[in-house]
Amino acid sequence: MVLGVLATLIGAVRRRRRCGAHLHDELGMLGERLDTLVERIEQSTRRSADLDAGLGDAIGSTIDVGEVLRRTLAATGAVRAVDGSEIEVVAEDGERLRESRGAAVNDRGRPVGGPPDGRAFRSATIAFDYEGTGPDAIRSALSVPLQADRELGLLTVYSSIEAAFGADAVETLTAVARRATPAVANALRHRAVERLAVTDELTGLLNRRGYDRALEREILVARRTGRPLALMIIDLDLFSRVNNDYGLPAGDAVLMTFAECLRTAVRAADIACRRGGEEFAIVLPETSCQQGVLAYNRLRAVVAGTEFPYVGTITFSAGLSDLRDADTAADVDRRSAEAEQRAKQQGRDQLQIDCLEARLGQ
Structure with missing residues (x-):
């Protein structure tokens, strides 16, 4: 539309050039300015079209x-x-x-x-x-x-x-x-x-798929940066009794409350997951086993101070391990799970550790 108006103006100017010699110079200069303006607008329009055409492909290809x-x-x-x-x-x-x-x-x-x-x-x-x-x-x-x-x-x-x-x-x-x-x-x-x-529908934490991806990703980061990584696997003690005594809705309520305890206790960089059933995990980036013990103690304090629906209080058993040079995600997961099973076998409501670091007091 703008180009059409300018073209009309240019035509009018050129017609008026023939009407009087005394207007020739002034109108000639005006015509040249309008010609230049039309060219600049056309160039701007072409640049805008080129930009539009290329940007969509460049930005939207991912x-x-x-x-x-x-x-x-x-x-x-x-x-x-x-x-x-x-x-x-x-x-x-x-x-x-x-x-x-x-x-x-x-x-x-x-x-x-x-x-x-x-x-x-x-x-x-x-x-x-x-x-x-x-x-x-x-x-x-x-x-x-x-x-x-x-x-x-x-x-x-x-x-x-x-x-x-x-x-x-x-x-x-x-x-x-x-x-x-x-x-x-x-x-x-x-x-x-x-x-x-990758989200568990009940608790809002990462589900097993999300846990597997997060652990793989954090292992890659730990290897690239040379920073430590720890993994804690957690199992609620005697959880089957909750379902048997109070029903599945009560069990769900306990799981959701424990998930809130996890969210309260973990740091911003930590990744809390529901590994399956009543089993949870915390991926602990840039964390040594000694620091992992502190994470366990924080969670234990939060859980001890929480009123759980139907049952009042619960306890949990946990296993902690660290990432080693030749480890795959399956390796560190297996060691942490085995440590958690030892905690169960040795009386529950405790943390067992499988780390390269010296054995730590709790």
Whole structure:
């Protein structure tokens, strides 16, 4: 439409050139400016089309949500004067997923938000003003939403230049967000399905499949970083009596309460799982056996202070082992399970250890 209007204006100018010699110079200059403007708009349109065409394939060729976010950030390099960028999306379960890029952005930063009333918006431009801040401080920010059937999140770029982002930047970042949005939505759906596949329906902890994957993954990390790894396997003592005396719903209630105890006792990096039945596991990254004993004591204190439905109190037996040079996931799992069985055999309500470290007091 804009191109058609400009073409009409150019035709009118050229017709008026023939109406009077005294207007020739002025109208000629105007015609040249309009010709240049049309060319610039056509080039901008071609660039936008090329950007749109390439971005969809580049960003959407993976269904890993972290990788989709990182590729989206890489595409923000098409915006001029960008010193840093970040993207934050909200999964269906409410978890916020965030990636950042560039020296100007770190985890302590606060993403630019939308209108306070939650109204849909096209873009937000912010100017930052400081007192006594060096020249490398962030001066400008531009944020655009990733809008699907709901607002998935925000894509934001930052610059140390004042008023760095004009209409061209808005157009380019909007194109990036437009092409990234289907890929982000698809990756979030895949993530939700994956999480359902590895989540125990009753307790909300990782199920056996999730446990196996988590243990394999953390073993790879431990080998790459040279850090220790420990595994604790836990079995509730005399749990069959709960089902026999009070029924299966009572057993389910006890399992759910114990899962809450696990969530309370573990650290942020620890991975609590339901291994099967009344058996649980905690994968303990960057943890020696001595530190694993501390994890056992924390859990024991939480369980002792918890009122369990129907039964009041329960105890548990546990086995702890560490990762060794030639271990597979099956090896460390087997040693921990065998240690847990020894705890059962030796009277229950205790921890047994199978570690390369010297035998530890409890």
